[in-house]
Amino acid sequence: MLQRTDVFAAMRGDVQRVSDRVVEAARVPYPQISTILEEIVRSGGKRLRPMLVLLAGRAWTYEESFDTLVNAAAGVELLHTASLVHDDAVDHSAFRRGKPTLNSQVDTAAVILVGDYLFAQSAILAASTNNPRVVSVFSNSLGHICDGQLMEMMDASNPQQTERQYLARIYGKTASLFGCAAETGAIIGNAPEDAISALRGYGDDLGLAFQIMDDVLDLTGGSEQLGKPAGHDLLQSTITLPVIYYLEMVRPGSAEWRAVQAIVDRSRTDDAFVANVLNEIRASGAVERALARADEYIEQAKNRLTIVPDTETRELLSELADQAVRRSS
Amino acid sequence: MLQRTDVFAAMRGDVQRVSDRVVEAARVPYPQISTILEEIVRSGGKRLRPMLVLLAGRAWTYEESFDTLVNAAAGVELLHTASLVHDDAVDHSAFRRGKPTLNSQVDTAAVILVGDYLFAQSAILAASTNNPRVVSVFSNSLGHICDGQLMEMMDASNPQQTERQYLARIYGKTASLFGCAAETGAIIGNAPEDAISALRGYGDDLGLAFQIMDDVLDLTGGSEQLGKPAGHDLLQSTITLPVIYYLEMVRPGSAEWRAVQAIVDRSRTDDAFVANVLNEIRASGAVERALARADEYIEQAKNRLTIVPDTETRELLSELADQAVRRSS
Numbered sequence: 001m002l003q004r005t006d007v008f009a010a011m012r013g014d015v016q017r018v019s020d021r022v023v024e025a026a027r028v029p030y031p032q033i034s035t036i037l038e039e040i041v042r043s044g045g046k047r048l049r050p051m052l053v054l055l056a057g058r059a060w061t062y063e064e065s066f067d068t069l070v071n072a073a074a075g076v077e078l079l080h081t082a083s084l085v086h087d088d089a090v091d092h093s094a095f096r097r098g099k100p101t102l103n104s105q106v107d108t109a110a111v112i113l114v115g116d117y118l119f120a121q122s123a124i125l126a127a128s129t130n131n132p133r134v135v136s137v138f139s140n141s142l143g144h145i146c147d148g149q150l151m152e153m154m155d156a157s158n159p160q161q162t163e164r165q166y167l168a169r170i171y172g173k174t175a176s177l178f179g180c181a182a183e184t185g186a187i188i189g190n191a192p193e194d195a196i197s198a199l200r201g202y203g204d205d206l207g208l209a210f211q212i213m214d215d216v217l218d219l220t221g222g223s224e225q226l227g228k229p230a231g232h233d234l235l236q237s238t239i240t241l242p243v244i245y246y247l248e249m250v251r252p253g254s255a256e257w258r259a260v261q262a263i264v265d266r267s268r269t270d271d272a273f274v275a276n277v278l279n280e281i282r283a284s285g286a287v288e289r290a291l292a293r294a295d296e297y298i299e300q301a302k303n304r305l306t307i308v309p310d311t312e313t314r315e316l317l318s319e320l321a322d323q324a325v326r327r328s329s
Numbered sequence: 330m331l332q333r334t335d336v337f338a339a340m341r342g343d344v345q346r347v348s349d350r351v352v353e354a355a356r357v358p359y360p361q362i363s364t365i366l367e368e369i370v371r372s373g374g375k376r377l378r379p380m381l382v383l384l385a386g387r388a389w390t391y392e393e394s395f396d397t398l399v400n401a402a403a404g405v406e407l408l409h410t411a412s413l414v415h416d417d418a419v420d421h422s423a424f425r426r427g428k429p430t431l432n433s434q435v436d437t438a439a440v441i442l443v444g445d446y447l448f449a450q451s452a453i454l455a456a457s458t459n460n461p462r463v464v465s466v467f468s469n470s471l472g473h474i475c476d477g478q479l480m481e482m483m484d485a486s487n488p489q490q491t492e493r494q495y496l497a498r499i500y501g502k503t504a505s506l507f508g509c510a511a512e513t514g515a516i517i518g519n520a521p522e523d524a525i526s527a528l529r530g531y532g533d534d535l536g537l538a539f540q541i542m543d544d545v546l547d548l549t550g551g552s553e554q555l556g557k558p559a560g561h562d563l564l565q566s567t568i569t570l571p572v573i574y575y576l577e578m579v580r581p582g583s584a585e586w587r588a589v590q591a592i593v594d595r596s597r598t599d600d601a602f603v604a605n606v607l608n609e610i611r612a613s614g615a616v617e618r619a620l621a622r623a624d625e626y627i628e629q630a631k632n633r634l635t636i637v638p639d640t641e642t643r644e645l646l647s648e649l650a651d652q653a654v655r656r657s658s
Contacts, residue, residue: 028479030479030483032483033479033483083445086441086442086445089437089438089441090438090441090442108418108437109418109419109482110482112415112418112419112441112444113415113419113475113478113479113482115441115445116412116415116444116448116471116474116475116478117472117475117476117479119445119448119471119475120468120471120472120474120475121472123452123467123468123471123472124465124468124469124471124472126464126468127461127464127465127467127468127469128465130461130465131461132456132459132460132461132464135455135456135461135464136453136456136457136459138452138456139449139452139453139455139456140453140456142445142448142449142452142453143446143449143450143452143453145445145449146442146445146446146449147446149442149445150357150359150362150442150446153438153439153442154359154361154362
């Protein structure tokens with residue numbers, strides 16, 4: 001059996017450089033806000049997106065481009081953080097719409113400004129690459145993220161949505177930034193055109209798989225794993241891939257179909273009812289089918305890597321793809 | 330007496346091209362949101378910022394650069410609109426913090442996403458100029474706007490703030506985007522370096538004067554003129570230049586000083602009390618002093634225009650400066 005390199009260990013030092021730049025860019029002269037901001041940017045998890053930028057640039061002119069790659073990677077991470085901050089405010093106000101509080105109101109104002117501030121720092125870092133193509137990839141990605149969030153707000157609760165609509169939504173919401181990260185790294189690393197395009201595809205595929213896994217874990221995992229109750233998406237009226245597969249299986253209008261509909265339109269939200277529907281979904285085979293879909297995207301992503309000339313980088317990218325969907329193990 | 334050209338009439342056709350592009354960029358495939366968005370972008374007032382972009386580019390290579398200028402001008406206008414949308418949400422939640430409603434909660438989610446969407450479209454238009462320097466001016470401007478908004482949130486209610494702190498805040502909140510507009514136009518129009526820098530200064534000065542006037546009108550005008558009650562800023566705990574001058578005159582700790590403080594910290598908000606304080610401020614001469622400050626900035630802005638070679642453009646820019654502070658007449 002092949003001994004695999006640990007991608008996180010191999011990239012730790014370089015990723016730390018990105019984290020330092022992220023923290024530096026998020027510094028403000030207001031103690032109250034700077035504490036919140038620093039907490040937000042430090043709790044950045046595994047920094048998958050910065051790692052994608054760095055690895056995609058690594059096979060060509062890594063040393064010469066390193067400082068620019070670090071700026072771009074920090075920009076991608078801040079774009080991600082900014083959209084998370086606003087997304088939380090959006091979810092928050094929807095989730096608590098029955099019982100708004102003084103605190104949630106005041107927080108919303110700060111949350112909007114903090115998110116905007118992070119968007120601004122992200123744009124400044126992207127502009128600092130001095131590369132119009134990188135800036136264009138960045139701004140298009142912000143556009144796709146907003147499209148995805150609007151789709152989620154407008155369409156995510158529709159029980160008749162198709163897999164295709166779901167994929168378009170998570171492409172915008174998640175995958176486009178993974179694609180942006182990989183494309184940006186390849187551009188800055190001076191990869192040839194066909195490799196830039198292959199790495200863009202790799203990032204997009206990886207992002208789709210990542211979001212499908214996230215949605216599966218939301219259904220199957222408990223609060224320990226994700227810091228939120230299982231079925232959170234459904235309770236937020238967001239229908240994800242395993243639920244789409246389940247609804248296909250039980251047929252529109254059936255009792256099972258109407259039970260899902262009742263949660264989504266918030267006519268039934270009591271714990272026992274929700275737990276029962278979640279169990280039905282988990283037992284239906286819909287989860288396994290969604291997992292298989294994620295695996296297909298990971299395989300497709302890895303197949304695109306044959307174009308990467310450097311063996312070590314290719315293996316790290318391949319392992320990153322595997323790791324991205326094995327977050328629960 | 331010199332017959333002046335009407336700058337709004339002279340630029341009407343070109344500005345219309347910008348407005349069309351703004352409306353086009355703000356199009357989304359969701360009827361509910363597209364209606365709101367179109368209303369927001371169509372109610373754009375006099376389009377002063379796009380006019381600045383166009384006029385600053387006009388004296389050099391206007392024809393050849395026109396399409397790029399229109400994109401940049403649309404980008405500047407959308408950046409302005411996006412920040413207004415978020416600013417309203419921020420004010421809104423603060424203003425109504427005593428009585429949050431279901432509607433205000435649900436609106437906030439949409440407002441965050443709509444604002445982000447407009448930021449994204451603005452970034453895409455800026456990137457479409459394919460000019461790294463323009464992109465850099467844009468992203469720095471977004472950074473300044475966020476700085477200004479954070480300063481407003483953190484410091485604007487401090488009754489011991491200085492004129493200098495006030496100017497730093499309105500530079501971020503307002504003037505930086507006027508400066509960005511003029512600088513961007515000059516860059517795209519291929520102006521020489523000294524003219525780019527003079528026009529940046531012109532835009533900054535104009536923006537400072539514009540915001541001082543806005544703050545004066547908030548104190549002196551009624552609801553007819555501004556669509557909001559007089560003294561709105563003070564009721565929102567924002568201390569502006571005329572109030573800073575007034576507080577200097579009445580000395581810290583005096584009864585008059587404590588009356589302003591009581592409105593700002595919301596311990597007194599009854600109409601009669603507020604009306605009385607507003608009258609005291611209006612009668613004190615503080616308003617005239619603030620108006621004189623705005624006039625100084627306008628003179629300074631106009632003095633910078635000697636570098637503009639084309640007589641007609643120079644006159645239009647000069648008239649734009651006068652018009653920007655004569656909004657009430």
